[in-house]
Amino acid sequence: MLHIVFGEMDGVNYGPSWFKANYHPEWLKDPFVQEMILDVDKSKYIDGLVIDSPVFGPIPPERLSGGVQTLIMIYEKPDLVFNATSCGGNCAKWLLKIGQFKDVTVNLRYLMPFEPSEDLELFIENEKRTIHGFEDYVCTAIKYV
């Protein structure tokens, strides 16, 4: 499940910097990672360390967006807490997808626009409870961000 800590927290990790310093080339071969890159950055993984960007042409992984770099870190290092404020609204559905098959905890310092749905389920660490639905999410989040 996706766990969220709202507001400032100590010891949180910054996704883009972690990614640039520590990424493994084999991460890019994972179809799930390739799908995130294609959806958020509109860029297609080619081979090795080459990604095809519609703006810049062939780019290395270091030039992926901060949002995708953070998503990859959350996915690959679920034992660490990353600041998902680097992720824009177009990353929200991917955070939920990662949370469907891994327990991950992220720090959020803004009200991320998850798709309004009664099925939305997240664990809010600040209150130690699972929220159910978009309304519960908004009413809880605005207390902390």
Added chain:
Amino acid sequence: MKGKHRIILETERVKYDFTVRRNITVILGDSATGKTTLVDYLNLYALNGEGSGVRLQSDVPCVVFTGSQMYWKPVLESIKKSIVFIDEDYSFITSKDFAETVRCSDNYFVLITREPLYNLPYSTKEVFGIRTSGRFHFPEKVYHEFYPIYADTPAAYPSQARVLLLEDSGSGFDFFCQALKKTACISAAGNSQIAAKLLQIDRCSPVTVFADGAAFGAFMENLLSVCRLRGHTCLYLPESFEWLLLKSGILRNVLIPEILQAPENYIESSKYFSWEQFFTELLILNSDKDRRMAYSKSHIPEIFLTEQNKRKILDSIPDEIRQMLE
């Protein structure tokens, strides 16, 4: 620094064209829209100028902060009359110390962050996203434009407002309580309380929210999320209540309409933290010669409450909003 400043940055691959109008501009929005790329190219230009391969047009220097988190303050204090860009890697931008540095600075700041900056009074009009136009096919050039994130805020709805929720508990609240007969006025007692207060109001009651747009940027995301939840909510976010009084024409100073036409040409960033402060000072300076008119933020003078002046102030509100309130 005063005035608006157009910046055009261009390479063979990308072009950015935007205008900065106030001391604080915030860029946010989806990932992968080109925010960090803009800062990277500005930084390349700062390092190597024309020789960088980046073309930059700006009537003032554009500076990118790239130093250590530990030394941001002396670095920023050493920069004068420039537009300073700070990317989201830097957490100090949420601090009170940074807000104090901005308050006294003659620079303009462009801050890339999704985190609401509650210590900074930035305008709802100066929060931008970046979008691309063009064919979006390498190697053709991609054009990036800034668009106001909050341009499409809910402006009006068909039914009569039952409640006016105001940020203000002073003169603005006094005025609307006395000027509106059919609408109940509620004060949220501060901009940080508006979203929570709106949640408490019966969802069957259509609500208009009135807040000082000049300093409300940080509170918009939460407010809009609550608006989406409850529906039947309209936002009216003029610069400030004092701006509305100035716009009404009650004060007979021929310079006021000219100032309101292009406030950026009169507002020195090192003197006014937000445009709201400037409009309050302008109103006080233009009303204190006549004791009946002397304005204070805590209480509205009687002269603004005559039938004729109430009408002038209400008529300064856009028709579609005013019709809902009256």
